[in-house]
Amino acid sequence: MTFPLPHTSVTASALNPVPSSIKSRIESIDVLRGLIMVIMALDHTRDFFHGQAYTDDPLNLDTTTPVLYVTRWITHFCAPTFALLSGTSIYLQGLRKSRSELSLFLLKRGLWLIVAEVLLIVPGDTFTLFTSITLVVFWSLGISMVFMAGLTWLPFRAILSIGLAIVLGHNLLDAVEQAPGFTSGFWWALFHGGDHRVFDYAPGRVIVVLYPFLPWLGLMMLGYCLGRLFEPTVAASKRQQWLVYFGAGAIGLFVGLRLLNGYGDPFPWSVQKDGLTTVFSFLKVHKYPPSLLYMCITVGPALLGLALLENIHNRVTAVLRTYGRTAFFYYTIHWYVLHTLRMLVFFAAGHTMTEADKSLKIIPMRFVLPGEGGYDLGVVYFIWIAVVASLYPLCRWFDDYKTTHKEQWWLSYL
Template sequence: MTFPFIHTSVTAGSRNPASSFINTRIESIDVLRGLIMIIMALDHTRDFFHAQAYTDDPLNLDTTTPVMFVTRWITHFCAPTFALLCGTSIYLQGLRKSRSELSLFLLKRGLWLIVAEVLLIAPADTFTLFNPITLVVFWSLGISMVFMAGLTWLPFRAILSIGLAIVLGHNLLDAVEQGSGFTSGFWWALFHGGDHRVLEYAPGRAVVVLYPFLPWLGLMMLGYCLGRLFEPAVSDRKRQQWLVYLGAGAIGLFVVLRWLNGYGDPFSWSVQKDGLTTLFSFLKVHKYPPSLLYMCITVGPGLLGLALLENVHNRVTGVLRTYGRTAFFYYTIHFYVLHTLRMIVFFAAGHTMMEADKSLQIIPMRFVLPGDGGYNLGVVYLIWIAVVASLYPLCRWFDAYKTTHKEQWWLSYL
């Protein structure tokens, strides 16, 4: 058996005449990306509308319910799978661009995503500017792309080796963070130790680091290397075999390391009051920053999904593909729609603007007060479905616009 990750027949920067063949390959990537974008909206809807969204942790084993735990846990698949697929998309871009063109594009798009995080996404949470600045998904993807702008000049094997070293080894830094007297400063918080760290940069102004970039960069690098499987020279059968091998391997690594309880996550699992809660303890892995085990149990099923979805073509996958092809557009708009709806509910419940201003001092979301009479999970699910469905016509229009206006350079940044 040959190893498509190691062969060097095509490198980033070469021109590939079989562009139409590549386009048929990436449909499964768009479908999977669309699926995770829809699931992601469920967690954000819960943040805005669930009664216990800011009074308890949905993964708190002492107070959660099975439905609550699963509702939160399934959304863990979104960010790591998206970061991985971003890396794969970068590799596929490299089949159509020269190395210098790819590097410049990644630098500009990465910086744009960082700006978008601060000027578009953070204000969607608060309806204010710079109060606070939350560094979340777009920030981590953006800074990772900035690094990828330089890393793509390295040999493929070097990128694979560095990516593996980061993903497999970054949890060694847990010992540093758990050391006596350790305090995460600004640069460390950006690098590895976020965990909702609030860093005040002026009186009443703060930066909240939720996504330190190092693990996400490693995951994007491995996604880049995964792009080798989508080269025209790799057969459908071989690609799907390798996706299954890699996905099953990641899940297997999770099971072994988690069972040993020694490395891969800063928090151990333990036997609980019953079997189901013990399973939840086993599955409860650390996201901020994403541990090795977190990435294994989320990316592993994502790789299996890529293998499965490639041969599925129907109306459902067509809808998912539309969301996947307009991910940035959809992600940005859905936040504003959810927050606007929450604002309407807030004032309809009799709250005042003074209370809305006060809520910013408690949590980084305006018009959300802990214990202010939010809804149960059933209503949250209905709101989620309604919002996602309502955005589909808009996403479909934007997808069509991008397809028919490829000459407009700015569309490649959205």
């Protein structure tokens, strides 16, 4: 079996309308994207409402519980899968746009996502403006798209090679960061450092870097190359086979490198007090920045899921597809819904605005007090399900609006 060689330029046939045979394949991408958006909301709900959200790490092997660990760990799938699928969507857009059109679109959309992070997402997360600018998902996707605006001019093989080099090799920088006396400046934090690095940019105002762009760019590049499998000329059976091969290969690479305990993640695993905790140690990989092993154990199952979802069509996948098709809208709105609910709970518990302002000195987030101000995981799960369900009518309306107003150019940026 040979993998179909990629095109290095947009052909005339690629500029024609995409055949109906590709629709189910794109639907599987939307369904997977919708699934990870739903899971993502679980982690953010835990941040706002769990009693231990700001007093302990849910992956702390000494204090966590199996349910808490799994609740946090499964949300690791969200960011890398979204970055990968964003790259795939870029490739599919390239089938109906010229290179110059695609490049200009990526540049503008990337810059817009960075602005949206600062003006839409951070205020929804913190209920403040410019006090604490946190560079997270939209920032990493946006800056990666800015780079992709130039990289898409390269031949396919060059994009694949650079993407693989970044994903497989960026953990070589761990040795630099762990060297005695190394300090991460602002630009290094943006590049690879991350991990909640805080920098003052004005009196009483900070920038917090969680997502350095280099690993996420590499993952987006590989997602772009994955788009080759979704061309109309690729048979469904062959595409699914390759998705399984790639997914299983990523999981196999994770297991092999993790057993060696030498490369691919800055923190080794170790035998713990019991078997389950040892498994948790084995699976505890670094997200800020995403290590090679982090990307393997999250993207690998996502690729297997993408192969599986193509053959599943039911009411559940229809709902998930709606969330996936309105990801920007859903992601933005859910912050404001969660934080508004937390504000109501905050005041209902007898707290005051003065206490909310004091909490900002500890946590850059209004109406969320550390300590025992939250709930147990059962309540967190209930709130999560309720919030996700409440957003579905809005997402369905917006999806219908986008479908019936395709002539409005600004909708392509949402």
